Amino acid sequence: MNAPEKNPPVKLPNEPVITPQVVAEHGLAPDEYQRLLRIMGRDPTMVELGIFSAMWSEHCSYKSSKVWLKKLPTQAPWVICGPGENAGVIDIGDGQAAVFKMESHNHPSYIEPYQGAATGVGGILRDVFTMGARPIANVNALRFGDPSHPKTRHLVSGVVAGIGGYGNCMGIPTVAGETNFHRAYNENILVNAMTVGIAPADRIFYSAAAGLGNPIVYVGSKTGRDGIHGATMSSAEFSEDSESKRPTVQVGDPFVEKLLLEACLELMATDAIVAIQDMGAAGLTSSSFEMADKGELGVELHLDRVPMRETGMNPYELMLSESQERMLMVLKPGREEMARKVFEKWELDFAVIGTLTDTRRMVLRWHGDVVANIPIPPVVTQAPMYERPWTETRLPSTLAIADVPAPKDYGAALLKMIGCPDLASKAWIWRQYDHLIMGNTAIRPGGDSAVVRVAANKPKALAITSDCTPRYCAAHPETGGRQAVAEAWRNLTAVGARPLACTDNMNFGNPTKPEVMGQFGGCITGMAEACRALDFPIVSGNVSLYNETEGRPIMPTPVIGGVGLLADVEGCVDIALREAGLALVLVGETKGHLGQSIFLREVHGREAGAPPPVDLTVERRNGDFVRGQIGAGHVAACHDLSDGGLLIALTEMAMAGATGATIEAPGDIAPHAWLFGEDQGRYLLATARPDAVIAAAARAGVPARRIGTSGGGALTVEGLMAISLSELRRSHETWLPAYMAGEAA
Amino acid sequence: MKAAVVVFPGTNREHDIANAIALTSGAKPAMVWHGDSELPKVDLIVIPGGFSYGDYLRCGAMAAHSPVMREVKTRAEKGVPVLAVCNGFQVAAEMGIVPGTLMRNAHLQFVCGDVHLKVETSQSLFTNRYQQGQIIRVPVAHAEGNYFVDNDTLKRMEDRGQIALRYCGADGDLAAGNPNGSLRSIAGVFNETKSVLGMMPHPENAIEPRFGGTDGKALFESLVAAIA
Numbered sequence: 001m002n003a004p005e006k007n008p009p010v011k012l013p014n015e016p017v018i019t020p021q022v023v024a025e026h027g028l029a030p031d032e033y034q035r036l037l038r039i040m041g042r043d044p045t046m047v048e049l050g051i052f053s054a055m056w057s058e059h060c061s062y063k064s065s066k067v068w069l070k071k072l073p074t075q076a077p078w079v080i081c082g083p084g085e086n087a088g089v090i091d092i093g094d095g096q097a098a099v100f101k102m103e104s105h106n107h108p109s110y111i112e113p114y115q116g117a118a119t120g121v122g123g124i125l126r127d128v129f130t131m132g133a134r135p136i137a138n139v140n141a142l143r144f145g146d147p148s149h150p151k152t153r154h155l156v157s158g159v160v161a162g163i164g165g166y167g168n169c170m171g172i173p174t175v176a177g178e179t180n181f182h183r184a185y186n187e188n189i190l191v192n193a194m195t196v197g198i199a200p201a202d203r204i205f206y207s208a209a210a211g212l213g214n215p216i217v218y219v220g221s222k223t224g225r226d227g228i229h230g231a232t233m234s235s236a237e238f239s240e241d242s243e244s245k246r247p248t249v250q251v252g253d254p255f256v257e258k259l260l261l262e263a264c265l266e267l268m269a270t271d272a273i274v275a276i277q278d279m280g281a282a283g284l285t286s287s288s289f290e291m292a293d294k295g296e297l298g299v300e301l302h303l304d305r306v307p308m309r310e311t312g313m314n315p316y317e318l319m320l321s322e323s324q325e326r327m328l329m330v331l332k333p334g335r336e337e338m339a340r341k342v343f344e345k346w347e348l349d350f351a352v353i354g355t356l357t358d359t360r361r362m363v364l365r366w367h368g369d370v371v372a373n374i375p376i377p378p379v380v381t382q383a384p385m386y387e388r389p390w391t392e393t394r395l396p397s398t399l400a401i402a403d404v405p406a407p408k409d410y411g412a413a414l415l416k417m418i419g420c421p422d423l424a425s426k427a428w429i430w431r432q433y434d435h436l437i438m439g440n441t442a443i444r445p446g447g448d449s450a451v452v453r454v455a456a457n458k459p460k461a462l463a464i465t466s467d468c469t470p471r472y473c474a475a476h477p478e479t480g481g482r483q484a485v486a487e488a489w490r491n492l493t494a495v496g497a498r499p500l501a502c503t504d505n506m507n508f509g510n511p512t513k514p515e516v517m518g519q520f521g522g523c524i525t526g527m528a529e530a531c532r533a534l535d536f537p538i539v540s541g542n543v544s545l546y547n548e549t550e551g552r553p554i555m556p557t558p559v560i561g562g563v564g565l566l567a568d569v570e571g572c573v574d575i576a577l578r579e580a581g582l583a584l585v586l587v588g589e590t591k592g593h594l595g596q597s598i599f600l601r602e603v604h605g606r607e608a609g610a611p612p613p614v615d616l617t618v619e620r621r622n623g624d625f626v627r628g629q630i631g632a633g634h635v636a637a638c639h640d641l642s643d644g645g646l647l648i649a650l651t652e653m654a655m656a657g658a659t660g661a662t663i664e665a666p667g668d669i670a671p672h673a674w675l676f677g678e679d680q681g682r683y684l685l686a687t688a689r690p691d692a693v694i695a696a697a698a699r700a701g702v703p704a705r706r707i708g709t710s711g712g713g714a715l716t717v718e719g720l721m722a723i724s725l726s727e728l729r730r731s732h733e734t735w736l737p738a739y740m741a742g743e744a745a
Numbered sequence: 746m747k748a749a750v751v752v753f754p755g756t757n758r759e760h761d762i763a764n765a766i767a768l769t770s771g772a773k774p775a776m777v778w779h780g781d782s783e784l785p786k787v788d789l790i791v792i793p794g795g796f797s798y799g800d801y802l803r804c805g806a807m808a809a810h811s812p813v814m815r816e817v818k819t820r821a822e823k824g825v826p827v828l829a830v831c832n833g834f835q836v837a838a839e840m841g842i843v844p845g846t847l848m849r850n851a852h853l854q855f856v857c858g859d860v861h862l863k864v865e866t867s868q869s870l871f872t873n874r875y876q877q878g879q880i881i882r883v884p885v886a887h888a889e890g891n892y893f894v895d896n897d898t899l900k901r902m903e904d905r906g907q908i909a910l911r912y913c914g915a916d917g918d919l920a921a922g923n924p925n926g927s928l929r930s931i932a933g934v935f936n937e938t939k940s941v942l943g944m945m946p947h948p949e950n951a952i953e954p955r956f957g958g959t960d961g962k963a964l965f966e967s968l969v970a971a972i973a
Contacts, residue, residue: 161855165855168796168855168886169755169796169799171757171795253799255798255799255801256799258754258757258796431854431858432856432857434855436857436886436947436950437757437758439764439765439949439950439957441956441957456760457764570955
């Protein structure tokens with residue numbers, strides 16, 4: 001038994017008795033509660049139980065995923081800060097750093113789509129500017145259920161409005177994204193938001209507290225009763241009564257966040273801040289724990305000094321509220337008044353709520369009385385960590401070309417594919433996002449990667465993309481994980497950028513199921529291989545588990561957000577075929593892989609076979625070649641080949657630049673496999689210098705062949721089909737607006 | 746040309762327009778915080794885009810009453826040119842320094858993207874570097890840009906040449922290209938003396954070839970030519 005505790009907590013009035021049921025309601029397993037008792041050496045108070053519940057939730061502790069996440073490569077000479085802080089930081093030269101991360105807000109967005117998505121954007125923006133960066137771009141990756149599901153339209157409408165509502169008001173352009181529809185997401189949509197910011201490389205702000213006796217300061221919005229136990233809610237499966245969890249969803253105010261951004265950056269320009277941490281999941285609990293733990297210190301907080309939105313709030317609510325637009329800072333002594341003036345100018349709350357101590361304990365006071373007294377290190381070091389059992393998803397057998405019939409009418413097949421929910425134009429979505437503010441958007445949404453200049457009047461730019469092909473991950477997680485990383489890398493390459501690093505957003509089902517844990521592990525294994533082979537480390541990330549309802553998990557969806565560098569924005573290329581007479585050169589080898597293809601699903605109604613294999617050596621060689629050709633100025637337009645294969649890529653290029661093309665299918669492969677196969681590591685280039693490109697490819701050992709020429713107002717495959725661009729555009733552009741206007745899916 | 750850009754809490758396109766002015770005039774504008782009652786002596790006042798006061802109450806309504814705007818109104822009445830863009834247009838309309846009001850877009854959604862505009866007159870401080878009837882391409886980004894004004898005022902404005910810009914198709918067709926349901930496709934209006942221009946589109950985001958084209962640049966060059 002421990003020595004008698006100094007400052008034992010008092011019980012609050014009306015404090016409920018902690019029964020096994022109360023423990024279960026806090027999401028703690030019985031053995032986890034025993035662990036808590038061993039650490040505390042006594043029964044916890046309700047406040048303490050709430051704090052353990054939040055800190056040991058899947059969302060905050062990564063207890064199921066940690067053992068796997070360690071396998072990911074996170075280092076490179078240009079990485080300034082890898083995972084573990086609010087966001088990843090990479091060096092982009094000239095004393096500048098890019099700061100970025102992707103984060104999910106899946107559960108809240110299903111329950112309350114507008115606020116769920118809006119606060120997802122707000123949270124990731126805060127993660128980035130907490131580190132001292134001014135955000136320059138937002139990205140989002142969305143997965144919705146089957147369009148015919150009764151809720152899908154409502155969810156799309158709310159999520160898109162919420163993302164736009166927050167990002168537009170903040171004045172950060174939303175420049176890229178992806179949207180898929182599949183029945184596997186019917187009751188578990190995915191809303192993953194990414195922010196990229198720019199900071200001086202030598203002025204990055206971290207969360208580790210320092211300086212015994214330094215003041216702990218609360219800034220931003222007042223604390224209300226919204227979002228209490230959000231982290232715990234996000235760490236459980238949905239059931240029929242999830243709708244009743246609406247009060248656990250936070251409510252966002254982008255206007256306040258804009259003020260918070262400006263105030264924080266203004267204060268960061270001084271030397272007042274020692275450490276800073278945003279209050280995200282598990283609010284004041286996780287922010288204060290993290291700062292104290294990283295700084296190997298203790299904290300004493302006076303919770304009655306926290307600015308409160310309503311009267312009658314208690315310590316339990318204050319510690320677990322997920323009210324938005326709040327930050328916790330450690331200031332240098334004596335800088336409180338100067339800092340207060342900055343926040344008052346921006347009409348934000350500012351309160352000194354505590355001090356750093358050397359006890360390594362978290363002591364919480366309420367009008368003088370101690371209401372919680374928890375040793376900090378064991379909560380972190382003795383947090384549950386699970387090596388959950390897992391089973392491997394076996395690689396399905398490869399579907400032979402001969403087993404997939406050619407379409408009777410190639411034109412009809414193309415029209416169907418280009419207008420299907422996954423490939424139809426998403427302009428209805430991104431027209432609701434301000435993608436032009438700041439005046440730095442060189443390549444707008446709708447291409448492979450967005451390109452955003454780092455600052456006005458400077459040539460340097462970043463390429464940004466997000467990618468994942470969940471149907472590949474479901475068929476074979478390892479291949480799917482490899483492919484997600486490879487495609488992000490390829491998309492950055494396709495605009496001419498040098499891929500630098502990425503962030504991952506791991507969206508999976510219930511980790512206590514071996515097959516789901518196997519999907520997680522498989523995807524991580526594939527991602528790790530690809531990151532190593534492509535020198536493309538993961539510098540930040542987020543894990544979202546329990547994305548399942550009534551026992552049905554989502555498809556494994558490890559979304560990769562990639563960032564690449566362009567020394568000069570003038571050197572980038574987009575996908576648009578703008579002039580006639582350009583040669584079309586196909587780079588990479590085409591075997592005609594139709595398993596898990598969009599063609600197979602949309603034209604034949606089958607989701608079968610192995611996903612296309614990803615040869616990382618080939619991927620790298622082909623990508624390095626294409627980037628070199630773009631850098632040499634040989635390329636007028638470039639598109640990577642992914643969903644739907646060659647003919648879809650060509651159609652997108654033609655529509656984007658309002659110029660048609662004619663291509664000729666080779667004789668040595670079935671035309672439908674050549675046109676619609678989804679073989680990896682391929683690009684389609686438009687060039688005025690095909691001889692130079694093909695000669696360089698031969699020197700580099702890269703397969704490259706001229707397949708046709710741009711020009712005219714139609715897309716023609718010799719002997720197979722000819723369709724006008726206007727007809728293609730009609731199919732491509734009609735589906736989403738018509739669907740959202742209420743027409744049948 | 747000495748310019749001042751007024752900044753409210755929630756303003757977010759102030760840097761875009763300051764950059765456009767600096768690029769065309771060679772001089773950086775002064776940034777004036779809304780709480781200041783002092784406004785430097787300038788040749789041009791700019792009310793930029795954004796979400797002043799979070800669009801609470803009604804777009805532009807609160808900014809219209811902030812301390813510095815009293816002085817802006819006085820100067821505007823004395824004839825100091827005012828360029829009011831997007832949320833700035835909403836503020837100017839709330840202040841009554843340009844006629845009309847901006848309602849929620851007819852389709853109820855935020856809209857961002859390039860639009861085509863017909864320049865209705867080249868006889869103004871703001872448009873003298875354009876040809877009358879010229880079709881230009883600049884972006885919009887707003888949720889409340891649906892221009893409305895009563896019939897009598899509209900007639901008076903049209904008679905006096907107070908319509909500065911109208912939305913149109915790429916070929917100039919006024920029946921096409923209206924992104925928000927604005928009355929008579931109106932995208933920008935002058936006050937009676939044409940010293941104030943309120944407009945929803947963003948010429949400041951169309952000043953460089955790689956970043957949305959250069960069709961907005963002539964608006965700033967017009968101001969430099971007329972003022973400097």
